[in-house]
Amino acid sequence: MTETTQKNLKSLYRILATGRRYEHALGILYFDLSTIAPSKAMSEEGETMSFFENQYFKLITSKKAKELIVYLHEHEEELEERDRVLAKLLYEEYSKTKNVTPATQLRWSRIYNKAYEDWLKAKNAGKFSKFEKSLSKVIAASKENVSLRENALPDLYDNLLNDCEKGMLTADLDRFFGELRDGLTELLGKIRSSGHVIRRDFLSRRVPVHKQREFSDYLLKPNGYDFDRGCITTTEHPFTSDIAKDDARVTTHYHENMFISNMYSVIHEGGHAIFMQNEPDEDYDHYINDSITNGMHESVSRFYENVIGRSEEYIHLIYPKVMELFGEELGDVSERELYEAVNIVEPSLIRTEVDEVTYGLHIVIRYEMEKMICSGKISVKEIPAAWNRLYGEYLGVTPKTDAEGVLQDVHWSSGFGYFPSYAIGNAYNAIYTQRMEKEIGLRKCIAAGDFGKIKNWMKDNVFAKANILEPKEWLRSITGKDLTASDFIAYLNDKYSGIYGF
């Protein structure tokens, strides 16, 4: 590396170190806004976030920063692996933002903040119409954003997909989701015609929140979540926040009449947090720790939630604690009944509450919706009707209000392209789980509560390259395979034949 390159790299690091202060404050503000901020203070807090996002944007798109990014892009070959990744990521970002003025960025930022607020109001009122105006602005902002990019892909949605899951475009996803839809629909048919009935009366019994809180702590600790470097609190729509190197926070939502809702929220979000808490230190030192794609992350959270959390071995492991805590409420429930109930397959309305089989169909619906919205095939007004039509078609259910329909998810208040990652995440982990089973005996680990071994395997194989390789390369480096839904479908068939006996 020449002296100039060394000097420029250092200068860039200094800017990024300051950038981290903004990310840190924005992370705390976002977390606050989504958890505890009072209703009448949200609008002002959104404004404050917009202000600091804008300050951050100014820093990272300053003349000095731009010069350094372009320089390092042109001298990439001199850099070591991680700095090369950094230079590449920054240059990609530079290509996206070089024509965006701070004033434009501030306008967008305000649109997204307002959209979040309006979404929340609309959801509480159960009325999509209250979100319509904001959503139109989000769509317009997405279009404007892509139109200002250098080297944008021709299709709007492809750009947004690429932002979330690099390299996975509609060409890949049409094939993947076709395969997934067919496999799931076939499996759903087998389950329906099996005639097996799963007991479910106890799932809606009242379980006091304070007992559920204790249960959350019990679930997260052994999985390897470090409470000294994170915390757990409540929110409307559970998420995990990567606030700082030693601060990965989990949120959940307690429903008194649906204790498994919190149970699987916590395990899922805990999976994200375990990922965040175990990224390589070197990635952090080289400022590339935030570049993981969503699908990689979801592969881990959904692995903890489903492959571990909904397995027979896991239910066997935690059953005694369930009885200890909820004996009063669930004393008459056997271990087998609990296992079957957390895996009951039943077409329903709310994505975050459903089983592993119908979940994929919820994502297929969102993928088709996003394609239609981004291509302009449907107008904003037509969104609820299209949503309800697809739910009828794929799942045979119809939302009674928009709150349990098109308004259930927060995602569209900040744009499009995220949902596919959930299904891709399932597919990723179904592929790499096979290797894990062979190498460390996954099922035995779960039965023994040996989550340390699982975490270590994840560190060595999943987390180690997740900040460096793009999804396609990354998956190949772990498994030697390309993205397919077939391993996931095979996993489900194997598991559910054991439950429904077909």
Added chain:
Amino acid sequence: MTETTQKNLKSLYRILATGRRYEHALGILYFDLSTIAPSKAMSEEGETMSFFENQYFKLITSKKAKELIVYLHEHEEELEERDRVLAKLLYEEYSKTKNVTPATQLRWSRIYNKAYEDWLKAKNAGKFSKFEKSLSKVIAASKENVSLRENALPDLYDNLLNDCEKGMLTADLDRFFGELRDGLTELLGKIRSSGHVIRRDFLSRRVPVHKQREFSDYLLKPNGYDFDRGCITTTEHPFTSDIAKDDARVTTHYHENMFISNMYSVIHEGGHAIFMQNEPDEDYDHYINDSITNGMHESVSRFYENVIGRSEEYIHLIYPKVMELFGEELGDVSERELYEAVNIVEPSLIRTEVDEVTYGLHIVIRYEMEKMICSGKISVKEIPAAWNRLYGEYLGVTPKTDAEGVLQDVHWSSGFGYFPSYAIGNAYNAIYTQRMEKEIGLRKCIAAGDFGKIKNWMKDNVFAKANILEPKEWLRSITGKDLTASDFIAYLNDKYSGIYGF
């Protein structure tokens, strides 16, 4: 007002509007750090706070800002009342900071953040020695800070007192605290020799936290706290945060074996929040809403806590709810027993948990400690011994560890001069409460649960001038009197003779 003055005022407003963004973010960061931030993330979060404090400092001490402040100071006579107050406050601040460079400010900011962290660690470990180094740095920073001021008062402690309670200096406070100490000591003697024994066994009964949470909500709502413009959560050392115009947050701490600890924390902090939520809008619009002195604020919080919360009428009002919520734990406690127990007078160690009589002596001790520390009469190493000696002398008790001694309060991690305000607050409200009784029939209002009337009286008489007048003028404008401890001592004698029967 000339055109130039108008223009300059507007320019200053613009800077202050930006400043509010920093205050808002810093408010959220401080709140986060004090409530939910994970232990290993605190240090980094402190660094981020220091960064933004420094950015804010640069903004407010920029060449442009300084010019505007000096200009408006010189053209004060052209301004309307509130802008004149603003100009005066900013000029005072300017005189304090004009010789402070951003680098110096950053250094101080880091000292205070580190001191908070070290205080927490020291308290948890029960060892003053772990806080010693940081406390020495806080003292040195205070000295340096005062030495850089224009027009500093000759005595270090007078400057710090003046920062907290403008115009109330050692000359006033020596007299006030002397009066207070004598009055309280005499009253304590009467109580002790009355021979009346108050039942207290139930005060340490286990009351589950989730029930106490419900109780907190019950207590705050009728007092007039607006939950849409605030929230309540837990912390180590309860405080209230004035985060934004529509965001005044209350914190508390739940002790399972001391339910009245949370009860009076919540009522006290709720009093602060009610003040914050009911300041005149015009004060906010003129950027003078943050200039209230601590004593004025404490007069309100301690009014809600004691004059209302520990009154016979209030206990009568809430007794049915107490039985409804805590019937299982406190079913055998009569209304009279509860009233006497929340007023039990007993020399003890922890300031925030004590009765109204000994409370003042806890403050006298801190006042004497701060005087000794600031004058250099005792070294940092000698602080715990001096503390323990004074506790023995005034209250006849001795801390077993520093955690229940000199480390119990967070305040010294950010400097000196605050404690006197608590006692001054008591004195203020004892003076203006007499007027309230005459004008709206305070006791009847409490008995009827008519807290709206009380809040309105506060708005018209206490909050309305609290951002405009300095404490001495303010007190005179409400009551026509000067600061004295005698009304407070009279109030206590009247109340406690009814309880202890002397």
